[in-house]
Amino acid sequence: MDIRHVDLNLLRVFDAMLEHRSVSRAAEAIGLSQPAMSAAVARLRALFDDALFVRTGAQMQPTPRAVALAPAVRRVMETVKGEILQAHSFDPAASERTFTLITPDIGEINFVPRLLARLVRAGSGLNLRTLSMPRHAAAEALESGEAELAIGYFPDLHKAGMFQQLLFRNTFVCIVRADHPDVGDRLTLGQYLALPHAAVRPGREHLFEEFLQRKGLERRVLLETSHFTSLMPIIETSDLVATVPRDMANVCVQHANIRMLDVPLEAPTIEVHQFWPRRFHKDAGNMWLRGVLHELFRA
CATH class of the missing domain: 3.40.190.10 (Periplasmic binding protein-like II)
Structure with missing residues (x-):
């Protein structure tokens, strides 16, 4: 069987039929009409060349083939629900992540001591790495993922594909x-x-x-x-x-x-921003770090 020709939505139909043993109840549970559910069950039968569910009295009972498939389908569904579809969160106390920041030497003096103290309080597994580089290299490092944030005066980073947040104005x-x-x-x-x-x-x-x-x-x-x-x-x-x-x-x-x-x-005056690339915009750890920096250094 070639997976390219398999509609993985049918696993959801299979799982609902296992749980409810009724075409109408399974259709209601996953938001399909009864005709659509019946058509999906027919496609499942064709896919596995087996009846899979047969009417016995008031219920649709699984065939031996369906019973054999059930544990694997359940594992797939639990993985999708529990790991793939679950909102990603960041727990600083449980993380061993290393955050890499681009900032000049003046930024290391101004930002790192307070940020490091916050990271230590948040969780001993967190680590910090700073880089100093020319502005054009800073953009390349952010876009490649070598670094995830730049903090300081970086006028070259005011461009498409780069997010920014003003922290304070310096004189x-x-x-x-x-x-x-x-x-x-x-x-x-x-x-x-x-x-x-x-x-x-x-x-x-x-x-x-x-x-x-x-x-x-x-x-x-x-x-x-x-x-x-x-x-x-x-x-x-x-x-x-x-x-x-x-x-x-x-x-x-x-x-x-x-x-x-x-x-x-x-x-x-100097406008001091934090900058991050699009690839890290929705990253939970990066979002947490940006929030900490904004809290510590906003005007």
Whole structure:
């Protein structure tokens, strides 16, 4: 028998006949008309070359062939009902899943500690993996399934096939060492442009750098670095100024001898989103993780 020629809906008819032993009652149970049910029973008989159910008194009794088929049909029906058709859920306490996120180093500092604490509370089997990559590679990694979420400023991910959710808007501020000899409680634009700077240029266009270029403003950049995380020891032990997102500045102030000042410009804001591809949109684990991130970091 070639399965390509088998209507698997007939197994549902067979199962209903086994349970109800009546064409009319079986038809009512699965939502068919009695003529449609009779036609389906006839197709079953032709398929198995056996009467399968014969009238004995008021009931349709199974033949030996039907009795032999019954356990296998029941297993198939239970599998379909209990595993295939059941709504998929995610239990973080029972899961051993590893979540892979794309985020820059500033995201690792800002997001990972609180997220990791939540994962540990939710279930010891959950694991976290972070990746840092260029924006074009981030899209490819999400679409291939190498990663399931990207968190941060990723303008290239605002495109078809990619879902997104705004978490918060970030502003730019300046950081200097706490006892900087030339900086008081505020910076003038003249001071800001004259002081030596540490600039973070992580191998891609940077929102604040583009803003300065449009304004025609040039700073004295004494040091260029690829990572925000390297700024803490640099700023703490020098007279350099750095312009960073506020969440990064909060970390620096908390963990180093550094203070924060307003940028003497109407600087742009950074929209921080979480992004996920269509393939993970209905995934229960991904949905749970997105909910946790939104709860922890929404504005």
